[in-house]
Amino acid sequence: MSEVPFSNADSATLRSEETRKQIVDAAAHLLSVQGMAATRLIDVVEYTQMQPAVTYYHFASFGDLVEEVLYCGITEMRNHVEKRLDALPPDTPPVDRLMVAVETHLRRELELSDYGSAWIRNAGHIPGGMTRRLKKEEAAYGRIWRNLFNDAIAGGAIAPGLDVWMARRLMLGAMNSATEWWDPRRGSVDTLVATTQLLIRSCLPSSA
Amino acid sequence: MSEVPFSNADSATLRSEETRKQIVDAAAHLLSVQGMAATRLIDVVEYTQMQPAVTYYHFASFGDLVEEVLYCGITEMRNHVEKRLDALPPDTPPVDRLMVAVETHLRRELELSDYGSAWIRNAGHIPGGMTRRLKKEEAAYGRIWRNLFNDAIAGGAIAPGLDVWMARRLMLGAMNSATEWWDPRRGSVDTLVATTQLLIRSCLPSSA
Amino acid sequence: MSEVPFSNADSATLRSEETRKQIVDAAAHLLSVQGMAATRLIDVVEYTQMQPAVTYYHFASFGDLVEEVLYCGITEMRNHVEKRLDALPPDTPPVDRLMVAVETHLRRELELSDYGSAWIRNAGHIPGGMTRRLKKEEAAYGRIWRNLFNDAIAGGAIAPGLDVWMARRLMLGAMNSATEWWDPRRGSVDTLVATTQLLIRSCLPSSA
Amino acid sequence: MSEVPFSNADSATLRSEETRKQIVDAAAHLLSVQGMAATRLIDVVEYTQMQPAVTYYHFASFGDLVEEVLYCGITEMRNHVEKRLDALPPDTPPVDRLMVAVETHLRRELELSDYGSAWIRNAGHIPGGMTRRLKKEEAAYGRIWRNLFNDAIAGGAIAPGLDVWMARRLMLGAMNSATEWWDPRRGSVDTLVATTQLLIRSCLPSSA
DNA sequence: AATGAATGAGTTTTCATTCAT
DNA sequence: CATGAATGAAAACTCATTCAT
Numbered sequence A, B, C, D: 001m002s003e004v005p006f007s008n009a010d011s012a013t014l015r016s017e018e019t020r021k022q023i024v025d026a027a028a029h030l031l032s033v034q035g036m037a038a039t040r041l042i043d044v045v046e047y048t049q050m051q052p053a054v055t056y057y058h059f060a061s062f063g064d065l066v067e068e069v070l071y072c073g074i075t076e077m078r079n080h081v082e083k084r085l086d087a088l089p090p091d092t093p094p095v096d097r098l099m100v101a102v103e104t105h106l107r108r109e110l111e112l113s114d115y116g117s118a119w120i121r122n123a124g125h126i127p128g129g130m131t132r133r134l135k136k137e138e139a140a141y142g143r144i145w146r147n148l149f150n151d152a153i154a155g156g157a158i159a160p161g162l163d164v165w166m167a168r169r170l171m172l173g174a175m176n177s178a179t180e181w182w183d184p185r186r187g188s189v190d191t192l193v194a195t196t197q198l199l200i201r202s203c204l205p206s207s208a
Numbered sequence E: 001a002a003t004g005a006a007t008g009a010g011t012t013t014t015c016a017t018t019c020a021t
Numbered sequence F: 001c002a003t004g005a006a007t008g009a010a011a012a013c014t015c016a017t018t019c020a021t
Helices: A011-034 A041-048 A052-058 A062-086 A094-112 A114-125 A132-153 A164-181 A189-203 B008-034 B041-047 B052-058 B062-086 B094-112 B114-125 B132-153 B164-181 B189-203 C008-034 C041-047 C052-058 C062-086 C094-112 C114-125 C132-153 C164-181 C189-203 D011-034 D041-048 D052-058 D062-086 D094-112 D114-125 D132-153 D164-181 D189-203
Strands: none
Touching (some): A011 A041, A011 A062, A011 A114, A041 A052, A052 A062, A062 A094, A062 A114, A062 A132, A094 A114, A094 A164, A114 A164, A132 A164, A164 A189, A164 B114, A164 B189, A189 B164, A189 B189, B008 B041, B008 B052, B008 B062, B008 B114, B041 B052, B041 B062, B052 B062, B062 B094, B062 B114, B062 B132, B094 B189, B114 B164, B164 B189, C008 C062, C041 C062, C052 C062, C062 C114, C062 C132, C094 C114, C094 C132, C094 C189, C114 C164, C114 D114, C114 D164, C164 C189, C164 D114, C164 D189, C189 D164, C189 D189, D011 D041, D011 D052, D011 D062, D011 D114, D041 D052, D041 D062, D062 D094, D062 D132, D094 D114, D094 D132, D094 D189, D114 D164, D132 D164
């Protein structure tokens, strides 16, 4: 007969999406906590209390599931940073914009999402190298930071001998390293954000 | 050098030691290049053109071999940094001592030893967690840096809101991140050393 | 044609029959081309752009589907050969009747039906052995050939040492082998029919 | 010390070869009896009372094991036929040579070797198509028969409408079909050989 | 001291089948 | 009737480890 109101015809699709999400979430969690070397398909399905075969309904292989997690990690991170930056008043000074990005990146990496830290911790450990879409997405995120830094140092005098590309990498490396050592018992994320912002600020020529 | 005549027992020992070294070297190389997730016992012995069984003459398990590599990595790193610092004139200013440590750490990590980068890249990815001697050695190395930083900032005014422990971690994280992104084609280690030193210097209160 | 108005029940039945036919046709095609070892349920439904579950509305199991294909293959073959023979004038000489059967068998096997070749190629490869109805149908078809050959050699002198049963099997084997090697680019079916007829004729005692 | 007399230094190698042979033999047996569709790796290892993993010491995959069986089948068959032909007196008439080949092929296919029948029964059912070496070997065997037939019909008058290539295929098809239907209870191999030889002889133009 | 061979306990993967809608 | 989703049982395959020599 006619469709029951409010009953979604796509309920099967929704169920499926939910199942898929559970799997990816579990994988993201384990990858962010244990890293790739210690995360097997079996760990993921045990964590979700499902059957191994479910995975293969949604992904062609375990490797594909991992790739999906990392892809979501970098994409999500980029989207959030972009959104926060776009929401700023147009006249926000470049350095302030950079500080906002630093805060967003750190909070996401540590507090808000297993995907972010899964990406950061495992990006350099992908067995067969990165897929094309991972490379592309990473490059896009990298461009955001390049622009942020370039704007922030524009007009300032770069110290002789300093390589701007390396400097940017070092600062991002500093932020990302927090996934390995940050411990809520040793200090809040707020403190970490403040500290990181202070350090990065002090490295900018405009600070002189 | 050449083999000692009339000393079969010793030559056997030497051969054995050499074999062992080849295995550990190979493991260090692969761990530093591919990371733990992609490095299996089979890869290591294939790299040395040996048989899996050789490993078990020298190590109780594959895990032990990996642990040995990481232990060598951290130990070697500490020894070199200590030696360089000890060789400095006693009246070297603290900041200069820190700069020397930075240079030593970076050169070892990137140029001189697979062990150093094997350690740095995989420290956070050990399946069962660190062994006691790894923890101990890491703590010892950490103390060196704590002292270096403390001496360097002594007397200076710490910015309010800055957490010194975190700041130190961030700076070490920056240095260690180079294993993931450093590419000789984008700049020499000399440049990297200079850039890192400049950045760290600019973060120190004494620079004000 | 167009759908019958006011006859939903029938159109549904028709649709259902059509679906069933699509599946069996696809299975027949794949079995005749690839053989049983390479044909899975998944291949069949993918070929029809359907879902695995459809199969289970029409068949109790994948094995039943395969059996159905083979059963259709042998039945169809027998029916066609019988029809052609029945259509011959009653006074057709036995050898000519045999030649007609040879032509009918070959054309069906190679040109007209995936079912025929599916049967021929896979009859000896059924995992659990033949079902009863397959055995029965095969025996019935075999009887036709036995009679054809018996009539054709009746009155002729059988060479000493020749086993008639084996000779018949060999000739049928020759014909059936064409499914494995016949290639339209190496010669037409017409040529194949002519060649086969010539060979079989030359084996008959009446040819002397 | 010195090597123990009569103790083979390659005993390990011999053992290995023996194990490998057991596996291939078992696979050949099952393939010849059940065909590819019904033969799984697990069946082979169960038959040999070994562990699945042994297979992977000797073969990269189950597919490779199957390929090896088929390759041995065709190679072995060719070698035996060639040897028998080479041992004939140089002045043996071509038709007699052909008869010897027929006998050798049939006996090997039915009595002497699982490899021969494994090849014949499964050649047309290889999932991914034939490997290069299989094709090559098959072509070489085919050339032997082409020459045998060509020599046997040389000088005779080929019936108009008869395709020699097809005729040869049909006769080989007849012989190979015996793997599917031959049953020792219905007649000895001797009888089969005699019958086949008679039929093929009667097809040759020289018989006229 | 070294190694070729083998193995067991796992892992990933497959696939016919079922279920809920 | 049809189907998207899920599943269990079993398959192929992996790999650190051991054994016999």
